[in-house]
Amino acid sequence: MSDVIVIGAGLAGLASAVRLAKQGHSVTICEQDERLGGVLGRIEADGFQWDAGAASTTLPAALRDLFRKSGRPIESLVNLEPVLDARRHMFADGSVLDLPLNDRGTQHEAWTDLAGAAVAQQWTDLVDGYGDTWQLLRKTSLEPPLESKLPLSAVRALKPWQSLEKVAQRHLSDERARSVLRHFAAQGGSDASLTPGYVGVWSYLERTFGRWTIPGGFGAIADALVQRASERKITVRTNATVVAVTTNRGTVTGVRLADGEELAGDVVVSDIDPQVLYGQLVDDSAAKKVRKRVLATHQAQAAYVVHLGLQEPLPALPFETVLHGTPTVVVRTGGQAPAGHQAWSVLVHGYPTDDVLDLLVARGLHIRDKVVSRQVSPSWWAGVAWEGYRTARRRAGNVSPVKGLYCVGAGAHPGSGVPATTLGAAIVADAIGKA
Numbered sequence: 001m002s003d004v005i006v007i008g009a010g011l012a013g014l015a016s017a018v019r020l021a022k023q024g025h026s027v028t029i030c031e032q033d034e035r036l037g038g039v040l041g042r043i044e045a046d047g048f049q050w051d052a053g054a055a056s057t058t059l060p061a062a063l064r065d066l067f068r069k070s071g072r073p074i075e076s077l078v079n080l081e082p083v084l085d086a087r088r089h090m091f092a093d094g095s096v097l098d099l100p101l102n103d104r105g106t107q108h109e110a111w112t113d114l115a116g117a118a119v120a121q122q123w124t125d126l127v128d129g130y131g132d133t134w135q136l137l138r139k140t141s142l143e144p145p146l147e148s149k150l151p152l153s154a155v156r157a158l159k160p161w162q163s164l165e166k167v168a169q170r171h172l173s174d175e176r177a178r179s180v181l182r183h184f185a186a187q188g189g190s191d192a193s194l195t196p197g198y199v200g201v202w203s204y205l206e207r208t209f210g211r212w213t214i215p216g217g218f219g220a221i222a223d224a225l226v227q228r229a230s231e232r233k234i235t236v237r238t239n240a241t242v243v244a245v246t247t248n249r250g251t252v253t254g255v256r257l258a259d260g261e262e263l264a265g266d267v268v269v270s271d272i273d274p275q276v277l278y279g280q281l282v283d284d285s286a287a288k289k290v291r292k293r294v295l296a297t298h299q300a301q302a303a304y305v306v307h308l309g310l311q312e313p314l315p316a317l318p319f320e321t322v323l324h325g326t327p328t329v330v331v332r333t334g335g336q337a338p339a340g341h342q343a344w345s346v347l348v349h350g351y352p353t354d355d356v357l358d359l360l361v362a363r364g365l366h367i368r369d370k371v372v373s374r375q376v377s378p379s380w381w382a383g384v385a386w387e388g389y390r391t392a393r394r395r396a397g398n399v400s401p402v403k404g405l406y407c408v409g410a411g412a413h414p415g416s417g418v419p420a421t422t423l424g425a426a427i428v429a430d431a432i433g434k435a
Contacts, residue, residue, distance in 0.1 A: 001025055001435035005255050005265040007242045010038025011418065012408035013271030014225040015425035018070035020269070021232035024435030028263065029234060030255065032241040036229075037222025038271075039377075046373035048309040048343045049217060049336040053377075055345070056083055056213040056319070056334075057418035058205045063221070066422055069429070070228055077224035083211040085318030086110070090363060091176050092325050098318070099180070102210030104128075111177070119174040126171045126181075130204035133158065137201060142423050145398050145431060146413045160196045160389035167197035179324045186328045186349045188416060189300030190386040199386070205419075213319070213334060221418075242281065245270075245405065250286035252404030269428060271409040273299075274396035286402045297394045300416065302382035303347040306356045307335070309373030310342050315365055317344075323363040326350060331365070341372070383416030398427045406431065 002025045006017045009031035021027045035041065039053030057063065060080055067074035074080060086098040097114045100106040104124065111120035140154050150158075164185050168178035184202045185195040214220045229236060244256040245268050254264040270277045278291040323329040327350025335343025346356050357368050384395050395415070396407040408424045410416035 002266040002432070003264060004028070004267040004269060004432075005030060005263055006269045006271065007245075007255065007277075008032075008038070008271030008409065009036040009236070010271050010409060010421075011040050011221070011225070012410075012412075012421040012425050013038075013269070014222070014229065015066050015070075015422055016269045016271070016406075016408050016428050017234055018225060018228045018232055019066070019425060019429035020267075020432060021229070021234050022070045023429065023433070025267070025432070027232070027234045028265070029229070029236045030240040030242050030257070030263070031236070031238050034238050036226050036236065036238070037219065040219055040222035042217055042219040043307050043375050043377060045307075045375050046309055047338045048307070048341070048373050048375075050307040050343050050345050050375070051218045051332075051335065052305075053218075054418050055218045055332050056211045057218075058202070058209050058211050059419040060209060060212045062419045062422040062426070065426065067224070067228070069426070071231060074224070077227060078214050078220045080212045081215060083213055083319050085320070088318050088321040089176070089180055090321060090323050091179065093176075094364075095176065097176065097180070101206050102208070104207060107207060115174045115176065119172070119177055122172050122174075123177055126167070126200070127203045127207055130198075130201045131208075133198050133201045134204055134208075137198065142414050142420075143427070145427055146392070158196075158198050160198065160392070162197040163193050164195040164197050164199055165191075165193040167200060168192065176324075180322075183322060183324075183328065185386065187303075187330070188386075189302060189349070189382045194388055195386040196389045196392070211319075217334075217336065242272075244283070245277070245281045245402075247282065247284040247286075247402060247405075250284060250401075250403055252402060265404075267404050267406070267432060269406045269408060274407055274411045277407065278396070282402060282405070284402055287400070290396070290401055293394050294396050297384045297391065297411075298387065300382040300385040301350070303330075303349050304356075305348075305377040306346045307373075307375040307377065308344045308346060308356075308367075308371055309337060310344060310367055310370040311372050312340050312342060312370075314342055314367060314370060323360075323365075325363065327359075329356075329359050329363060331360075383410035398424055399431050 004025045004027045006029045041052040043050045086100045089097040168181045182192040185192040241258040242255045246253045274294045321331045330347040332345040337343040396412040406428045414420045
């Protein structure tokens with residue numbers, strides 16, 4: 001049995017902690033804030049409630065595996081439900097596409113109605129092709145730790161040098177279809193021209209596995225993991241800021257807290273920004289190369305999020321609407337509201353130069369006089385921005401060159417978002433192994 005210290009209690013930190021506790025290790029979580037869960041939380045005001053961070057996920061098997069491998073199935077604590085609404089795309093020319101999330105045939109029909117049979121076939125063929133990409137990424141990158149060098153056959157198949165923008169230009173003749181594909185880069189805070197084309201695999205994952213949410217708010221995932229941590233007898237220390245990871249000749253010995261207390265540990269799992277970890281917390285020669293690599297990356301731009309409490313009547317919108325343009329604006333309608341009202345979250349992907357309400361009005365949503373509550377989510381760590389395909393190698397690996405040190409979360413492999421961070425926690429738990 002190892003003494004494991006987890007730094008940070010976001011989704012990835014909590015996921016790592018409960019998995020490792022189930023594997024028989026003694027686990028302590030050190031979280032600098034009062035509450036656990038990171039951005040998986042809630043904003044509550046004036047009788048409204050909104051998800052502070054993620055409101056849905058694709059690849060539900062990743063969450064189901066997390067709960068199954070840490071104790072009981074997820075259904076014992078929360079109910080994952082499919083998002084049945086099509087995602088609405090509203091374009092600058094005034095056209096609208098309601099694109100179903102999890103059905104090949106109805107996606108084809110939606111594109112045919114909007115742009116004709118040729119564009120519909122282009123989209124369908126492109127997403128079909130991402131099926132092979134998914135299988136390759138799953139086997140080489142998402143289930144095992146990222147290999148130092150992929151087989152040449154895998155590199156040729158993934159074509160990492162080909163950007164998502166190039167894929168859009170090469171395979172899609174309609175600018176609206178290109179905008180929909182680019183959105184998979186924009187929602188991660190990156191530029192499509194600097195994002196590898198294989199990131200478009202998320203179009204295949206959504207079409208194959210759909211998107212899933214939780215009635216009452218996705219923050220329930222954090223509540224469920226906190227409960228699971230209690231069941232697994234994990235020691236939780238809040239208001240505990242880690243200022244150093246202590247080491248001895250390339251091996252972890254524990255952590256030091258801001259008040260000077262030192263906690264001994266055989267294993268440290270970090271769920272904080274790797275630039276902070278390697279730049280400020282780890283002072284060991286074994287980390288020299290990875291420190292240089294990680295510090296050369298840049299943070300992805302987090303969405304600017306405004307939560308609106310609105311009085312009906314309102315335009316009828318589905319669970320998620322993408323307003324294409326510069327910047328891209330996403331409206332989520334799944335919040336909780338008093339009778340006769342709705343709770344919307346507005347995410348701005350890009351550099352907002354106008355007020356959110358001005359952006360909505362300019363895109364055709366005239367709701368300014370309906371606002372009865374307005375709240376802003378605090379900024380959160382959005383992971384590493386794509387700056388070409390080599391970014392994948394600069395992102396912090398799950399297994400550190402410092403023995404006993406591991407990295408999870410948005411800034412580590414395989415990236416940000418609920419599925420990726422959950423998969424990263426699984427990689428670390430498998431790497432550490434059973435007690």
